[in-house]
Amino acid sequence: MKTNLSSQITLNRVSTKYYKPENAFERTVLTRFEKIPTDIYESVEEGARQIAKEIAFSIREKQKAGEFCVIALPGGNSPRYVYDELIRMHREEALSFRNVVAFSIYEYYPLAPGGTSSNMKLLQDLFFNHIDINPLNIFSPDGTITKDSIFEQCRLFEQKIEGFGGIDIMLLGIGRTGNIGFNEPGSQINSTTRLILLDNTSRNEAAKLFGGTENVPVSSITMGISTILGAKKIYLMAWGDDKAQMIKETVEGKVTDTIPASYLQSHNNVRVAIDLSAASNLTRIQRPWLVTSCEWDDKLIRSAIVWLCMLTKKPILKLTNKDYNENGLSELLALYGSAYNVNIKIFNDLQHTITGWPGGKPNADDTNRPERATPYPKRVIVFSPHPDDDVISMGGTVRRLVEQNHDVHIAYETSGNIAVGDEEVVRFMHFINGFNQIFDAKSDVVGNKYKEIRSFISNKKEGDFDNWDMLKLKGLIRRGEARIACAYAGIKSENVHFLDLPFYETGKIQKSPISEKDVEIVRALLREVKPHQIFVAGDLADPHGTHRVCTDSVLAAIDMEKEAGEEWLKDCRIWMYRGAWAEWEIEHIEMAVPISPEELRLKRNTILKHQSQMEGAPFMGNDERLFWQRSEDRNRGTAALYDSLGLASYEAIEAFVEYIPL
Structure with missing residues (x-):
């Protein structure tokens, strides 16, 4: 079982020539800035x-x-x-x-x-x-x-x-x-x-x-x-x-x-x-053309042109031969004959990443579209490490997929229970206790448990970990929020899956390593749904590492299905999203889904359904912005980049990169 496939994601676009030089001379050339x-x-x-x-x-x-x-x-x-x-x-x-x-x-x-x-x-x-x-x-x-x-x-x-x-x-x-x-x-x-x-x-x-x-x-x-x-x-x-x-x-x-x-x-x-x-x-x-002769492929050319646009502050179609020659890209002029030929190639390349049909447009020519027209509708699984990463990172796309009649499933990989503050538990216990009193419930279980939990919280010392009752309640709070958010986005209740992967359930911030149990849980869902599309977290900068482990569990399950020769995988595409902790660089984006002002407002409302993760969330990282603010800023920033390159101007864009199983 391969449990660290996320570390090899970058290999899809980096030639070994740049990081494994064959001799000392090549190494000296490549590393002259180091x-x-x-x-x-x-x-x-x-x-x-x-x-x-x-x-x-x-x-x-x-x-x-x-x-x-x-x-x-x-x-x-x-x-x-x-x-x-x-x-x-x-x-x-x-x-x-x-x-x-x-x-x-x-x-x-x-x-x-x-x-x-x-x-x-x-x-x-x-x-x-x-x-x-x-x-x-x-x-x-x-x-x-x-x-x-x-x-x-x-x-x-x-x-x-x-x-x-x-x-x-x-x-x-x-x-x-x-x-x-x-x-x-x-x-x-x-x-x-x-x-x-x-x-x-x-x-x-x-x-x-x-x-x-x-x-x-x-x-x-x-x-x-x-x-x-x-x-x-x-x-x-x-x-x-x-x-x-x-x-x-x-x-x-x-x-x-x-x-x-x-x-x-x-x-x-x-x-x-x-x-x-x-x-x-x-x-x-990142910029190999500055140190060596390059093995030019479409991705590297796009990266070079986007870099040149940022450097010269020009849109793609206004770049000149002089711009290329003065900034170490004369090789591209030799390959394509002129700046115009390169410009139009990359302009069209980026234009073709934009689609309002993230599940593919039925009955349309999909030659230059990021997703296939058929099958339609598609079965889709969105894997979300925590019970809010789905809407933070791709809430607009999820809503679009639902509206376009695809069968969308959301799979929450962990309970997210350690990211719920004690005051949230107190608030819900007050409600449950009050409900019990108002409707004169006969059982003393709620009242006794209420006293027990209040006592635990009041005696809790700095650095103490929650007991299992507290963790279960916190997990229940996050499940409730996730269900409300899914319903608001139009997801059918039976399509909401809580996987509760075992690696996460330690009761501590420090988690266990990924295991076969984790992968088999993911694999069982894949076999049940047999998706045509999978969305998985590519946002691996999560400071606590949960995103990486969750992504590794999905990629390991996919790898095992591939080894087993499962037919459904041959008709499935895997897309990686970001949003909570970082955004894709524009040169790597392969599918860009425009979000209108109204859709962005709906996305914000969906994120806000996760009330425990607003200002009181324990693990916000070093970014002081709330999650909905980060999401909107990143989506608007991606749209602004497309605009600056001379492409269409949108309110916001959610971006995706395709993962090709190794």
């Missing part, structure tokens, strides 16, 4: 395996010499795959960690003594508890000490590192603000281990560990930039498109204290390891 050696891998697993292999080699070499191997390790999501591979090597290849000395790069502060959440606890769960490292060789800042002791502890921590001869291997992730460790923007290159105030972005990233942003400590004790740069070898890892912009700034930008990771440019033995998604903004991936 100031740190950077390796791009096709998947997270491939990159993690390579890093783990090199770490294991260093550990074994030190063992042969009878020396300690001193490693500095972070928590967070980035190193998990490396830890998993090292654990596998320990179990299956006899890799011993008895000579390893491990330093935690940071710890949150202040922490309550005996608390259940900390970076050290995470490292133990992810790594230390599964290997044979000597516990006496594990060192971390202490997040429970008094403020008066911090300065001395930091001094002793630096002294301990020096006592072991310095750090041999520094393993780093990169934060959304470009921080390494918890060296926030503004950190100086000469900084050592110290207490630092966390900004809101870093606290949001840690929300998964502490059960909500409000529970995350305000500070951290972190190794400084100087401490990090003192390591003999540094690996910087980044996986996923949400890290793409920071990787570009770090690898290709100037050294600046606003992006602390850029200080790594001054180290003589550092390597960046990223997957294709995280590499998507690097020049050799």
Whole structure:
């Protein structure tokens, strides 16, 4: 079972020529904008395996010499795959960690003594508890000490590192603000281990560990930039498109204290390891014509022309030969003879992405349409990671599909229960208790449960997780909202499916890995409906990773159906949507569905049916806009881009990219 197919989505449009150069000369040409050696891998697993292999080699070499191997390790999501591979090597290849000395790069502060959440606890769960490292060789800042002791502890921590001869291997992730460790923007290159105030972005990233942003400590004790740069070898890892912009700034930008990771440019033995998604903004991936001769295909030509339009501030049909020649695109003139020939090709290409018939227009020539005219009507499944992603990302398209008489099913993959505030439960319990009293219900179950839940909430401490009763009620609240929203959009009640995938139902923000149970639940629905169209979340920048796991479960199920030779899949197209956390770049859009002002208002009303996710939603991310505001801004922004390129002017556009099963 392939459980990480989402990491290979980018492969559909990136030639290996740009990220796997055949020799040193080609690499030098491709990477001339890159100031740190950077390796791009096709998947997270491939990159993690390579890093783990090199770490294991260093550990074994030190063992042969009878020396300690001193490693500095972070928590967070980035190193998990490396830890998993090292654990596998320990179990299956006899890799011993008895000579390893491990330093935690940071710890949150202040922490309550005996608390259940900390970076050290995470490292133990992810790594230390599964290997044979000597516990006496594990060192971390202490997040429970008094403020008066911090300065001395930091001094002793630096002294301990020096006592072991310095750090041999520094393993780093990169934060959304470009921080390494918890060296926030503004950190100086000469900084050592110290207490630092966390900004809101870093606290949001840690929300998964502490059960909500409000529970995350305000500070951290972190190794400084100087401490990090003192390591003999540094690996910087980044996986996923949400890290793409920071990787570009770090690898290709100037050294600046606003992006602390850029200080790594001054180290003589550092390597960046990223997957294709995280590499998507690097020049050799995003704009390869600026560094090498290109393998031009339709997608790359469109990308180049859209870029040229943005650069020259001209619509497509006004680009000239001079524009092409002055901006590194003379190859296209040689291929097509003139700017006009390229312009008209790309203008028509983008024009053909626009359709008011997302399910295909019946009895029409579909040669230049994104979707087929037949069969009509189509059976459609929209997979929604949470019980609102469907309407946030493609609410206008869903309504259009229903109005055009397609058989639309909505499949909510998770309950979304952890994203409901306690006050919502109290509000509903008040109603239920009042209902019970008004209609003189005989049973004491409601009254007793009401008291029990009120007691639980009043005694709930910071960082405590909900019990199963609370989680069930919160899931019920979200189900009710989803049903109302679906009814408002015209979806038949029997076509609303709540899958409640097991990976999500841990009762904690931290979820389990995808399993065969998750995939089989999705597969059963696919076999029941046998859809002609599938819509799945391509918005993988969700800060808690749920979108990626949900998408992986759908793609894994589709892959298994393909392997089984199921006939229905041969007549099915798969479309990826975005909206809640990002939007498709215009050069990648393959279907653009225009939304009128009235349809946009209806879409907003549908989103607002999810009342628990308005201002009180616990996980809004770093974007202060409410979900309906983000959605409208992105849809209007896409329409404005089409307008600026000289195409039709619409109020808003929802955009989709086709997924081709590998």
